[in-house]
Amino acid sequence: MRDPRDPVTRAIVAQLDELARSMGKKICRRCGVAKPFGEFYAQPTTRDRLQSWCKACQKNRTTPRYRLERIRRTRDPESLTPRDRQFLRDAVLARLPAELRAYALTCAGHRELEDPAT
Ligand SMILES: [Zn+2]
Numbered sequence: 237m238r239d240p241r242d243p244v245t246r247a248i249v250a251q252l253d254e255l256a257r258s259m260g261k262k263i264c265r266r267c268g269v270a271k272p273f274g275e276f277y278a279q280p281t282t283r284d285r286l287q288s289w290c291k292a293c294q295k296n297r298t299t300p301r302y303r304l305e306r307i308r309r310t311r312d313p314e315s316l317t318p319r320d321r322q323f324l325r326d327a328v329l330a331r332l333p334a335e336l337r338a339y340a341l342t343c344a345g346h347r348e349l350e351d352p353a354t
Pocket residue numbers: 264265266267268269289290291292293
């Protein structure tokens with residue numbers, strides 16, 4: 237795939253966007269499919285007042301699998317959000333036998349007390 241910052245790529249993408257728009261559609265930046273405007277959530281801060289990813293892509297962005305992939309790519313553990321930490325904790329706990337879960341929760345509790353980031 238070409239670098240999206242490449243000027244030629246940008247020009248092609250701009251033309252495709254314009255073509256889609258003239259047909260009452262918008263191209264999703266994630267799946268690349270041209271979809272009706274109604275398939276995009278509103279976002280007041282963008283030029284067309286719509287998000288760049290379609291609703292379907294936005295929805296599966298929050299699935300556990302997507303979240304885990306994103307966390308895996310994170311190089312700096314400090315940049316994880318509290319929700320990411322909670323997710324990891326739950327994922328780890330879910331794999332532990334019940335008798336170890338209570339113990340792990342206690343340990344996690346103590347770690348949080350020591351960790352100023354949480
Ligand atoms: Zn999409």
